[in-house]
Amino acid sequence: MKKLLLALLIPAMIFAGTERKKVENTFDVKESHEIIIKAVNGCDLRVVGWEELKVKFDLDVTVTSSDKNYEKEYIENFKIREDIGNIRAVFEMEKFERSAIWGIKDLLTLNFGTSIETEIKGVIYVPMKNYFELELKYGEVELSEISGEIVLESRSSKIELVNCPNIRGIENDYGELKIKKSGGNSKFEIRSGIVDISSFSGKLDLTSEYGKIGISEISEDLKIESRSADIKINGVGGNLEIVAPYSNLNISDVKGTVQVEDRSSEIKITDVGAIKLDAPYSNVFVRNVSGINSLTNEFKLQSGSLDIANAKGNLVVNDTYSNFTLNQIVGDVKLDSRSGFIKADNVKGNWSSELAYMNVDIKNLDGEQVSIVNRGNPISVEMLKVPVQIYIESDYGSVDLSIPNGFEGNVLLESTHGNINCELPIGMRSEGSKVTGFKEVLGSKNQIKVRAKSDDININVK
Secondary structure, rough: OHHHHHHHHHHHHOOEEEEEEEEEEEEEEOOOEEEEEEOOOEEEEEEEOOOEEEEEEEEEEEEEOOOHHHHHHHHOOEEEEEEEEEEEEEEEOOOOOOOOOOOOHHHHHOOOOEEEEEEEEEEEEEOOOOOOEEEEEOOOOEEEEOOOOEEEEEEOOEOOOEEEOEEEEEEOOOOOEEEEEEEEEEEEOOOOEEEEEEEEEEEEEEOOOOOEEEEEEEOOEEEEEEEEEEEEEEOOOOEEEEEEOOOOOEEEEEEEEEEEEOOEEEEEEEEEEEEEOOOOOEEEEEEEEHHHHHHOOOEEOOOEEEEEEEOOOOEEEEEOEEEEEEEEEEEOOOEEEEEEEEEEEEEOEEEEEEEEEEEEEEEEOOOOOEEEEEOOEEEEEEEEOOOOOEHHHHHHOOEEEEOOOOOOOOEEEEOOOOOEEEEOOOOOEEEEEEEEEEEEOOOOEEEEEEEEEOOOEEEEEE
């Protein structure tokens, strides 16, 4: 039986022919018409805007089949059907469809197992200022020079738009989207695919759960919703908002605020106005935050890392189990965490931390107030200014504090099961395992208060 079927199919594959047809149709429309084109699946089209109030089809239709009759029927029946009303002008490509049911005649004429390949390609000209809508699946389309509103409904297609300033919406699940020198107040939905957008004037709301996203030079706000994608953004004239739980992010040159919700990824942010980030299990690298509108930079982490440098604006971090490297921060720092390390250098502002099991090393702190509570690891703070208020509490970790000469105020140092080494002029007393260093200045609000349990306190005056 298998040999019989193969013998019947071989002639169908061998004797395939080709029929071609040139389709040229022109239709008059009005300025007010919404132009809607419904294309055959798999078309390869160019849609070009022109000054004429006409829709012109210039298509090449090719069909290759082992069934000569099918070729002729397909070519003869392919046409453009128009439905032009008062508001909408709809143009639909109609093709010949044959029943898939085989009969005795098909068997006797070897007409089952027919091989069919069709190709429809060409150019469609539409009025450049009219609303335009296209329906196309599994094909390729390039649109250019259309200034009216554009809506595209597609799937698994390759789409390119050039010089289209008023794009309203695009759907193209599992496809590719490329846009250049265009714009609009737009919403794009691509479930999984490739997105490449450059020189876009306007606002953009993009949903693309999986794939690759590259966007550069968008003039206003940008919003992206994704799940697991490779996202690269360079040049946003407004704010940037990204919700992308498992996506790697590379963000640069954002004039406004960058707001990110991620979960577990690698995040790089450079040259932005301000940052608000919630990324529990991510490694975050930040450079060059301008501090737009004196906004606070906020980070929420859980088990990752933050490396931030050259950033203006107050910094607030809520975290557990992460590591931190801070350099050249202009603004107050409030950093709460546990079980990691903090390395900070050249912070121009006050510092506040509630910690546990953190190694703390702060150098060149250009501020007047320090508040740190820690447990289980050492604290080292080097200050450039004469302090006004210092409160440090450490259980099972040493405290090393370096301050400039000139402090006048109250001092209270308490170490249990440890020693006190202080270069300030203070009094000392011991009570059992507790050592206290003290100085009282009546009327002074300046204060240094340090407590250490089971370790030493060292105060150095430069």
